[in-house]
Amino acid sequence: AQKVTQAQTEISVVEKEDVTLDCVYETRDTTYYLFWYKQPPSGELVFLIRRNSFDEQNEISGRYSWNFQKSTSSFNFTITASQVVDSAVYFCALRGDYSGAGSYQLTFGKGTKLSVIP
Amino acid sequence: ETGVTQSPTHLIKTRGQQVTLRCSSQSGHNTVSWYQQALGQGPQFIFQYYREEENGRGNFPPRFSGLQFPNYSSELNVNALELDDSALYLCASSRGGGGGHEQYFGPGTRLTVT
Numbered sequence: 001a002q003k004v005t006q007a008q009t010e011i012s013v014v015e016k017e018d019v020t021l022d023c024v025y026e027t028r029d030t031t032y033y034l035f036w037y038k039q040p041p042s043g044e045l046v047f048l049i050r051r052n053s054f055d056e057q058n059e060i061s062g063r064y065s066w067n068f069q070k071s072t073s074s075f076n077f078t079i080t081a082s083q084v085v086d087s088a089v090y091f092c093a094l095r096g097d098y099s100g101a102g103s104y105q106l107t108f109g110k111g112t113k114l115s116v117i118p
Numbered sequence: 119e120t121g122v123t124q125s126p127t128h129l130i131k132t133r134g135q136q137v138t139l140r141c142s143s144q145s146g147h148n149t150v151s152w153y154q155q156a157l158g159q160g161p162q163f164i165f166q167y168y169r170e171e172e173n174g175r176g177n178f179p180p181r182f183s184g185l186q187f188p189n190y191s192s193e194l195n196v197n198a199l200e201l202d203d204s205a206l207y208l209c210a211s212s213r214g215g216g217g218g219h220e221q222y223f224g225p226g227t228r229l230t231v232t
Binding site: 004035037042043044045046047050091093104105106107108109110111 | 120151153158159160161162163166168173174176206208210220221222223224225226228
């Protein structure tokens with residue numbers, strides 16, 4: 001079975017602070033994919049990034065960066081110089097490889113609600 | 119915006135009734151997945167349709183059923199509604215059913231069962 005744990009339920013930061021959202025996953029698949037999504041109050045899930053299990057390079061996109069560590073089964077997300085528009089619920093998700101029932105589904109964590117205070 | 123549309127936006131139904139939710143996938147996408155998101159929770163996978171066939175199902179009872187049409191749009195049908203079915207229903211489309219494809223989500227349908 002696959003599992004994603006986001007231990008931080010809610011985080012509040014003051015604008016311009018850096019913030020890291022934690023994600024720990026469990027899977028028996030040797031190949032898998034990790035995702036981060038943002039859900040603003042409007043409700044629509046916005047795709048942020050996909051990471052393949054065989055590519056452990058960290059990635060930076062503007063103020064966003066992701067740290068994938070296979071050894072600790074973690075895929076953490078950092079926002080640098082946070083802004084009020086970053087306020088949302090952030091979900092980490094996992095998808096298994098191309099085998100067996102359930103391999104197509106995204107397994108989501110419970111999400112971390114980020115509030116950026118001006 | 120992703121190009122994935124869902125209708126209706128909101129819906130109120132009574133326990134025991136049936137409901138149909140609709141989803142139009144993004145251009146070029148042949149796969150649609152449906153998720154249920156209860157308040158304060160992450161989305162839960164219901165099922166996925168690839169080229170008009172169901173090719174994966176989560177832990178949901180048979181009263182949750184679906185269809186995919188030749189233009190890759192999709193419907194989610196829920197029979198014998200229960201109070202616990204109240205949730206945000208999200209549809210996502212992707213280029214294929216495999217693990218590496220990103221899923222792009224629609225705005226969701228908020229279903230309230232009274």
